[in-house]
Amino acid sequence: MGGHDRRTVRDLRRSNRAAVLRRLYFEGPLSRQELAPATGLSSGSISNVATELLAEGVLEEAGSVGSDGGRPRRLLRVAPHCACLVGVDVGETRVRVELFDLMLGEVARSEQPLDADGHDAEFVVRLIEKGLTAVLAHVDAATGPLLGVGVGVPGIVEHPADGGALVHGQTIGWDAVPLEAMLRESVGFPGGRFPNSGCTDGDRVPLYIGNGAKTLGQAEMWFGAGRGARDAVIALIGSGVGACVVTGGEPYAGASSSAGEWGHTVLSVGGRACRCGARGCLEAYVGAGAVLERWREAGGAPDADAAAGDEEAALAGLLEAARGEGSAADAARDVLAGTAEYLGAGIADLVNLFNPERIVIGGWAGLLLGPQLLPAVRETTDAYALRYPAARTAVELCRLGPDAVTVGAATLPLRRFLDAGGSPPAGVALSV
Template sequence: MVRTRATVRDLRRQNRSVLLTALFLDGPLSRLQLSASTGLSAATASTITGELLDEGLLVEAGSVESDGGRPRVLLRVNPAFGHVIGVDVGETGIKVELFDLAMTRLSTVDLPLVEVEPGAVSDLIASGVGSVLAEAGVETSSVLGVGVGVPGTVERGTSAVVHAQTIGWDAVPLEKMIRAAGVEPRLFVENGAKTQGQAEMWFGAGRGAGHAVIVLVGSGVGVAVVTDGVVHRGATSNAGEWGHTTIVYGGRRCRCGVRGCLEAYAGAEAMLGRYREALRHNDPPVDQQSALEELLSSRSAVARRVVEESVGYLGAGIANLVNLFNPERVVLGGWAGLALGARRLDGIIAATAEHALRHPYGQVRIELGRTGPDAVAVGAATLPVAALLETGADPRSVRIPG
């Protein structure tokens, strides 16, 4: 539903956005190709690209001969127009990465975190941002924005507020705190599962899908739901708490206090916990990742049963998403999801098929994620880029260097 009035200015903004987005996503294109792919007239495509070239947003990228006629001049987004930074706030440390506008990684910093206290995290982010800029020799003034992926849910008002039960954050005004710690560029705070989903959509297994579900299985489980190319947020940006949907009514108690949550069955922590129970061990492992590897490769009957059951629960959970959202694609990611999927993807797909309705199941393709361990940071860095593309880099709202 259209909600607001439009003025003549909005036209230009929107058409700039359309052109810029086409160039960003589909690489170098000539003016005439742009005209064809966006539907704009050649004249308009020319005027607008001219404007964008003047502003430094675009650069020429060589030319291609055309049979007999004037060769086409290719245009692309100027990688040096500005930079973006992505931050991944984890429970044990933060990762900060600097990219140019073509999303080429220029520098990275990993900083261990002693205690997950909001003030300490904010200071660490500020110092990390300083480090990546210094390392690559990039000016703060050329940074278009800093995206921050955090655990828990993010309430986006005038300034982002974070709620993360697992690390004890209750209504932390993180955006203000990071700003106070000395980070100047525009900030984009978002849930880590959603930033990772964004990365998977732009650069991974989600490419090209309009409706997709990115399932993240790590210690716990999460999901990013993409509808019509947009990550779903809900009324207060809390949407997507898949891990705490009930899948076994009256079942095991989850760390959130409720019985029967999916997360009590399908995350790495839950799998290892059920395995320990079956073996009557008690101490939780020091390193979940290697413990999970061990469980997955064990040939003992107990281990195989635990894994088999987890595959079933996970499949049922995915089937619920398929039935509710009717996506074209499901991407299974997260370190535990990738580990489990590498060995048992067929089993997960079969379990999904068993629990989903025939028709929506017939429309979906289930794949493993294809982004690396820094997906959260990459996804976070895409947020300022997305904002730039959406506004068409409106010179009235975005600072133009020079």
């Protein structure tokens, strides 16, 4: 007996709204006439959806274009100021919080440095709270209400069936940290509501927590170097190393949401010690701290900023030293050459395992080292990977810069909004 289509009228309406909204979000402005073939919907359905979304303030008119002998066609686009989003990046040296409009234009930002307390979970929650307080002061009628907060964290994020995200961050000492509950209970989330959020009493501001490498991957797939690819790997290289594996256009999570821990694949059995406690991990060779450690072993002298824990300044010092002359410059160049070879070998593993169209290198260290190392990385990748898939894989640099994790975190509530066809969370009224 054949199956039955169980979709209700409400489901169909939401699906039609989502199809129109996504096209306009990523490809707009477009006319109603252009939307019909792009979405596969009838002109009547397009008209109904557009009328609804215009009335709700999700869409706005964006001028007109001429047509062949007919009336000008009115263009539609997503209204950037109908709502706002927050992205949080729990990084390696600081917590960055940004408030965005609906089109991910920055409205406000706050950066809180991690100090001697490092990644102590309660301390991180206080920094997030401080950043949220600063940026949410800018939420008003001009920004529209807050749709949600996305948080990108280092480590594996578990979403138990009974709710409340847990974070397993082995390299930062987090073991099943109940981050969602801690944030909900903090002063920054009084009763789950923010001032000016648009949420009524009893409604909770939506909170989404995801792995930082995966949020970076989502941002690059939507807006950066991964756009248009169906199968890709977005790599994050900082002090830690991770990846977002995208297959069929969707991030791959694995059985327990831990897929993409590329930095903890073994490059050398019994090799260098890694922060995770194992030996020979890729991260122990190409993570920022590992690169600097190899430079010190080669006789390099990181500057005072590096001694104070500023890895970015120290890595910039390594690049500068490699441009000089003499034995010290030779040592710096050897370290960079080794890093390119290790990274190329790690990327060759990705090519052989996943056969992606693109591999995109991001993260602050990846972007700092990438321009100089990329030619050697590509050469090494070709040497270690199988020829057929390697010839069909592009290795590129991230286009979104060091803010990519924060932007990606904001896409977590944004994705929910787009999937819901522009319907806001319960209790949130969009401004018209």
